[in-house]
Amino acid sequence: MSFQKLDELCHKLEALEHALAILGADEATHMAVGGGAKRAEAMAALAGMLHRQASAPEVRDWIETAKSEDLNDDQRIAVTELDRHYTNLTCLPSEFVERQTVQRLRCEQLWRDLRGKNDWDNFRPALEAVVDTVREEAALRAQVLKLDPYDALMEQYDPGNRAADIAPVFEGLKTFLKDFVPKALSIQAERDAKNPRKPLAGPYAVERQRALGLALMEAVGFDFTHGSLSVSHHPFCGGVPTDVRITTRYKSNDFLSALMGVLHETGHALYEQNLPHEWGHWPLGRARGMAVHESQSLFVEKQLGRNPAFWQWALPVVERELGESWKVEEILPWVHHVERGLIRVDADEVTYPLHVILRFELERELIAGRLNVADLPEAWNAKMEEYLGLSTLDNPADGPMQDVHWPSGAFGYFPSYTLGALMAAQQWAAFERAHPDANAEIAQGRFEAVNEWRRSNIWKEGSHYSTPDLVTRATGEKLDARFFIAHLEHRYGS
Amino acid sequence: MSFQKLDELCHKLEALEHALAILGADEATHMAVGGGAKRAEAMAALAGMLHRQASAPEVRDWIETAKSEDLNDDQRIAVTELDRHYTNLTCLPSEFVERQTVQRLRCEQLWRDLRGKNDWDNFRPALEAVVDTVREEAALRAQVLKLDPYDALMEQYDPGNRAADIAPVFEGLKTFLKDFVPKALSIQAERDAKNPRKPLAGPYAVERQRALGLALMEAVGFDFTHGSLSVSHHPFCGGVPTDVRITTRYKSNDFLSALMGVLHETGHALYEQNLPHEWGHWPLGRARGMAVHESQSLFVEKQLGRNPAFWQWALPVVERELGESWKVEEILPWVHHVERGLIRVDADEVTYPLHVILRFELERELIAGRLNVADLPEAWNAKMEEYLGLSTLDNPADGPMQDVHWPSGAFGYFPSYTLGALMAAQQWAAFERAHPDANAEIAQGRFEAVNEWRRSNIWKEGSHYSTPDLVTRATGEKLDARFFIAHLEHRYGS
Numbered sequence: 001m002s003f004q005k006l007d008e009l010c011h012k013l014e015a016l017e018h019a020l021a022i023l024g025a026d027e028a029t030h031m032a033v034g035g036g037a038k039r040a041e042a043m044a045a046l047a048g049m050l051h052r053q054a055s056a057p058e059v060r061d062w063i064e065t066a067k068s069e070d071l072n073d074d075q076r077i078a079v080t081e082l083d084r085h086y087t088n089l090t091c092l093p094s095e096f097v098e099r100q101t102v103q104r105l106r107c108e109q110l111w112r113d114l115r116g117k118n119d120w121d122n123f124r125p126a127l128e129a130v131v132d133t134v135r136e137e138a139a140l141r142a143q144v145l146k147l148d149p150y151d152a153l154m155e156q157y158d159p160g161n162r163a164a165d166i167a168p169v170f171e172g173l174k175t176f177l178k179d180f181v182p183k184a185l186s187i188q189a190e191r192d193a194k195n196p197r198k199p200l201a202g203p204y205a206v207e208r209q210r211a212l213g214l215a216l217m218e219a220v221g222f223d224f225t226h227g228s229l230s231v232s233h234h235p236f237c238g239g240v241p242t243d244v245r246i247t248t249r250y251k252s253n254d255f256l257s258a259l260m261g262v263l264h265e266t267g268h269a270l271y272e273q274n275l276p277h278e279w280g281h282w283p284l285g286r287a288r289g290m291a292v293h294e295s296q297s298l299f300v301e302k303q304l305g306r307n308p309a310f311w312q313w314a315l316p317v318v319e320r321e322l323g324e325s326w327k328v329e330e331i332l333p334w335v336h337h338v339e340r341g342l343i344r345v346d347a348d349e350v351t352y353p354l355h356v357i358l359r360f361e362l363e364r365e366l367i368a369g370r371l372n373v374a375d376l377p378e379a380w381n382a383k384m385e386e387y388l389g390l391s392t393l394d395n396p397a398d399g400p401m402q403d404v405h406w407p408s409g410a411f412g413y414f415p416s417y418t419l420g421a422l423m424a425a426q427q428w429a430a431f432e433r434a435h436p437d438a439n440a441e442i443a444q445g446r447f448e449a450v451n452e453w454r455r456s457n458i459w460k461e462g463s464h465y466s467t468p469d470l471v472t473r474a475t476g477e478k479l480d481a482r483f484f485i486a487h488l489e490h491r492y493g494s
Numbered sequence: 495m496s497f498q499k500l501d502e503l504c505h506k507l508e509a510l511e512h513a514l515a516i517l518g519a520d521e522a523t524h525m526a527v528g529g530g531a532k533r534a535e536a537m538a539a540l541a542g543m544l545h546r547q548a549s550a551p552e553v554r555d556w557i558e559t560a561k562s563e564d565l566n567d568d569q570r571i572a573v574t575e576l577d578r579h580y581t582n583l584t585c586l587p588s589e590f591v592e593r594q595t596v597q598r599l600r601c602e603q604l605w606r607d608l609r610g611k612n613d614w615d616n617f618r619p620a621l622e623a624v625v626d627t628v629r630e631e632a633a634l635r636a637q638v639l640k641l642d643p644y645d646a647l648m649e650q651y652d653p654g655n656r657a658a659d660i661a662p663v664f665e666g667l668k669t670f671l672k673d674f675v676p677k678a679l680s681i682q683a684e685r686d687a688k689n690p691r692k693p694l695a696g697p698y699a700v701e702r703q704r705a706l707g708l709a710l711m712e713a714v715g716f717d718f719t720h721g722s723l724s725v726s727h728h729p730f731c732g733g734v735p736t737d738v739r740i741t742t743r744y745k746s747n748d749f750l751s752a753l754m755g756v757l758h759e760t761g762h763a764l765y766e767q768n769l770p771h772e773w774g775h776w777p778l779g780r781a782r783g784m785a786v787h788e789s790q791s792l793f794v795e796k797q798l799g800r801n802p803a804f805w806q807w808a809l810p811v812v813e814r815e816l817g818e819s820w821k822v823e824e825i826l827p828w829v830h831h832v833e834r835g836l837i838r839v840d841a842d843e844v845t846y847p848l849h850v851i852l853r854f855e856l857e858r859e860l861i862a863g864r865l866n867v868a869d870l871p872e873a874w875n876a877k878m879e880e881y882l883g884l885s886t887l888d889n890p891a892d893g894p895m896q897d898v899h900w901p902s903g904a905f906g907y908f909p910s911y912t913l914g915a916l917m918a919a920q921q922w923a924a925f926e927r928a929h930p931d932a933n934a935e936i937a938q939g940r941f942e943a944v945n946e947w948r949r950s951n952i953w954k955e956g957s958h959y960s961t962p963d964l965v966t967r968a969t970g971e972k973l974d975a976r977f978f979i980a981h982l983e984h985r986y987g988s
Contacts, residue, residue: 015539019513026520034719035737045509225528243529
C-alpha cells in the first residue's frame, strides 16, 4: 500500500529532522566552541540526506497512488498536505537550488561583515543577485502553484495567505497606527510626568531570574516532561514536540527582558507540545505555519503576559523569586512601554506592525520588479519617515541592511510577524466572548480555560487547515485588524 | 577514483555518527524525560541508515579498487582499516543480525527487571538463547576472520588481541593477586588501626565540587574549547572528538567519588581530543579500541590521579575550591582504599582484575561450549570464593546477573578493562624511564611531558596499529603484567 510506504518515509524523514532540530538547539546551548566546524559539516550532510529522501522521484508515485487508496479522512488530508510539501520542495530545478544556496550564503556572510560597517555600496551587488534569483524563484513557484509570484513565496511560510487579502488589512492598520502612535506616546509622556516610574535596576541574579521564568512557564502550561529552558545568545524555541528547547538570555539590570522572552518562547513551545502526536512524523502533525506560530507566542507574551490581570497574579511570584516588591501600576509602565525606534526586533507591540508593513510593501515591489535594490535605501527612508518620523538615509545598516531575512533570501516571511499579532488579538477576543471570566481567571494564575480553548481550536489541528481557514474556524470570521486595533486602543489609548 | 568515493562515504558516515553521538550524550544529560520514545525511534532510524550506507555492496568494490590505486602510506592504512571494519560489519547475514538484535533487546529488558528481583530462574532461558546465538556469531566471524571463535569476538573491541596471549598474562596476575589482596588488606587494617582515618563527610556543595573537577580537568590537559562537563546518572565520555562530553554525578558526603570519576572520564576525553583530526571521518582516525581507551582513562585516574605526588599538588586546589584542608597522608587512605566486594564497578584497582579474570575465564568456557548457562551460578560462585573469598550462591543478582554485558551479547569485552589497567602501568613505567622527573613534575601540577609522551606514542596514532603493536611501539615491549604488579606492590604492598 502506498500510504504505508509514505508512512515509513515520514518516519525516516522525522528521524533526520529530529537529529537536525536537536543538533541545532545543542549548537546554540551546549556545544563547545571548537565543535562548530564538524557540527556544520554533519548538519549539512544530514540536511542533504533529508532533502534527497524527501524529494525522491518515487515519492510522487506513492502520493498519486495513495490518493486513490481506501483512506480515512485524516489519512487523506495527511496525503494532501504531504503532496503540498513535496510540490513545494521539488518545484525548483536542482541546478537552480544549488546556485541560489551559494548566492544566499555569500550574501548572508557579506551582510554579517558589512552591516557592522554600514557599508551599503559593497553589500548592494550581492543583494541584487539574491533579489534577481528570488524573482526567478517566485516565477518558477508561481507557475507550478498557479499563484501570483509573491503569494507563491508566502505560501512557503503560511499556506493559503494571499497578498490581496493581507494588503487591505495592513492598509487599515497602517492608517490607524500613523495617528495612534503619537497619541499613545503623548499619553505615556503625560503619565510618566505625573507619576515618575519606579526604577527597574537590579541587579537580578541569573539564578533567581531563571527560577522566576520557570515558575511562570509552569503556571502558563509548559510541560517540563517534554521540554526545558536554557541560555543562548539569541532566544529561540527549538527541539522537537516531545522535547521542546526554549532559551533566553539574562540582563542583570532588567528582569523583564529575559522574562518576556521566556513567555514569548513558551507560547511557541505550548503549540509544539500540544500538536497531534499521532501525526508527529507527517507534515499534517506539524504547526500550521509561521504566522500561526507567531500568534501563539504573541498570545502568551502580549495577550496574557502584558495583560494587567496577569501581573496581579504574577507580582507576588516576582516578589517570592526576586525578593523585590512591585505594584501593578508600577510595573505596567515598563510592560507597556512604547517607543519609536529604527530596529524592528526592539519594537513594542504598538510600533512593531509599522516595521513589518514597511517591509511587506517594499518586498512586494521588489519581487514585482517595480522597485530595484539600488533604490531601496531611499524607498526605505521615505516610508520610515512617513510611518515613524525617523530617518535612515545615512544609516542603511538600520535600514535595508537591518535584518538577515533578505540577504538569506527569505522574502514573504515578514508579514507573518504582524499577522501573528492580529491573530493573537482575534483569538483572545474570541476566547473572551466564549469565556467572559477570562481576566478574572488570569488574575488568579489560572490558565486551564485559555489553554483548553487554544488546544481545541488551534494546537490539536496541526496542519489540517490552511492558515486563513484555521483563523476562521477558530474565531468565527476572517482575519480582521479591528481586534488588534481595539486591543491597542484599550491598552495604550486611554 | 575509488579512494575519493570512500572518502565521501566516510564523510557521510561521520555525519550520522556525529548525530548519534551527540543525541546519545544529550539523552543522558539534557533531554526532557518525556522525549525518550521519539529519541529512541530517531536514533534507531539513524543507526539503520548508518548501517545500510556503511555495509552497501558497492563499498566492497571501492575498497578492492582503492587498494590498487596510487595511495600514500596513510591512505593505504586507512583503506586497510576500513576494509577491516567493513568485513566485521558485513560478515554476519542480515537475517542473523535481526534475530540477534531482538534476542539481545529482550534479554536486556528482562535483565533490568529480574536482576532487582534476584530471579535467575526466569532470566536463564533468555541468557541461554543469547549465548547460543553468540556461539553462532563467534563461529561465523571466526570463519571469515580465520580466528578462534572467542578471538573473533574480542577482535570487535581490540583488534589483534588473542586469548592465547592474554590468558598467560592473566594467569600470572591472578596468582599474584590471590596472595596480594590479603596482604594489602592487612597492611591497610594495621595502618588504619594505628592512624584512624580523618572522616570524609562533607557536605560538599555540588557547585564547589564541579569547580574543583573543572580545575583539575583543565590542569590535566582537557581542552574546554573542544569539550565540556555535565551531570548524568551514569558517568560517561561521549560526544565527538571536536566536542567531547564527559559527565559525573555528585555525592554530597564524598567529593572523591565525583572527582575520581571526572579524572577517569578526562582520561578518555584526552584520547578523543588528541586523535589525528585529518583522519577524523575515517576509521583510521578513531581510537584504537576498548583496552587502549581504558588504558587512557586509567592512566589519568590511577597512574596520575591516585599517585601521592598528584595530591601534593592537588590538595591546595581542593582547599581553595572546597574550603577544606587535607594532608597527603590523610587523603591517601581514601584514595588507596582496598576492599573485597561482590561488585566489579565498585572495586578498587587491586581487586578489580580478579572480577575481570573470573568473567574472562567463564565467558571463554561459555563460548567454547564447555560451560552451560545452567551451570553458571555455581561456576561463578566457585571462582568468587577462590579469588575473593566471597559467595554468590544465593545471590545470582550479584553473580552472573551482575553486568549488562552478557544479556546484551557483549562477550569478549570484559578483558579490555584489565588489559587497560596493565597497559596504563606499562605506559607509566615507559614514560618514567624516559622521564625520571615524572613524579616531581606531577607534584607541581605539570602534565605537559606526560601528555606529550602519550600524544606522540598513543593519541596521534589513531588506529594505525593493532592493539598489541601499539603497546609494543609505545612501551618497547609486549604487554607484560609485571609493571602493573610492581605498581600495586609499590602502592599497596608496604
